[in-house]
Amino acid sequence: MKAPAISQLERRMIEAEIMDRMRAELAAELGAERALALLRRASQAAARDAGAAFARTAPGGPSLVHFQSILERWREGNALDIEDVRLDGDELTFSITRCEYVAAYRAMGLTTAMTDAVSCCRDFGFIQGYSPRLSLEREETIAAGRPACRFRFVWKD
Numbered sequence: 001m002k003a004p005a006i007s008q009l010e011r012r013m014i015e016a017e018i019m020d021r022m023r024a025e026l027a028a029e030l031g032a033e034r035a036l037a038l039l040r041r042a043s044q045a046a047a048r049d050a051g052a053a054f055a056r057t058a059p060g061g062p063s064l065v066h067f068q069s070i071l072e073r074w075r076e077g078n079a080l081d082i083e084d085v086r087l088d089g090d091e092l093t094f095s096i097t098r099c100e101y102v103a104a105y106r107a108m109g110l111t112t113a114m115t116d117a118v119s120c121c122r123d124f125g126f127i128q129g130y131s132p133r134l135s136l137e138r139e140e141t142i143a144a145g146r147p148a149c150r151f152r153f154v155w156k157d
Helices: 008-030 032-055 064-068 070-078 100-107 112-120 122-130
Strands: 080-088 091-099 134-137 149-155
Touching: 008 032, 008 070, 008 100, 008 112, 032 112, 032 122, 064 070, 064 080, 064 091, 064 149, 070 080, 091 100, 100 112, 112 122, 122 134
Parallel strands: none
Antiparallel strands: 080 091, 091 149, 134 149
């Protein structure tokens, strides 16, 4: 029997709970900084795999136009408010002005650093897996106390 589908937000909350328990154990053995670095590395590796899987769905291969379609998946379950989406040539920009992931992690008691390790850092791993031609600039996040996460993706020929 196939397990019932869960939302991306529910999945991330389950992962965050497990990873926070792992953080506590790893920190006791290796120190807090090393524990966070290992969890961050694991999150980015999982995101790279997800980005590569998404790239394989691109008709004709990865492109910025195809990459933009991931925004619908990210919005599922009303998890994010994404505004000012602009695709202009080789650049995709947008702002996330509400993030239920961050709200859920705060309700779980996760620190800003842990929120970054289980979630925010995944954006960089995802694009690495999607295409070496894609880069991301994101200087601020809601998790770090800013009013929005501002994304700028650039496709390099």
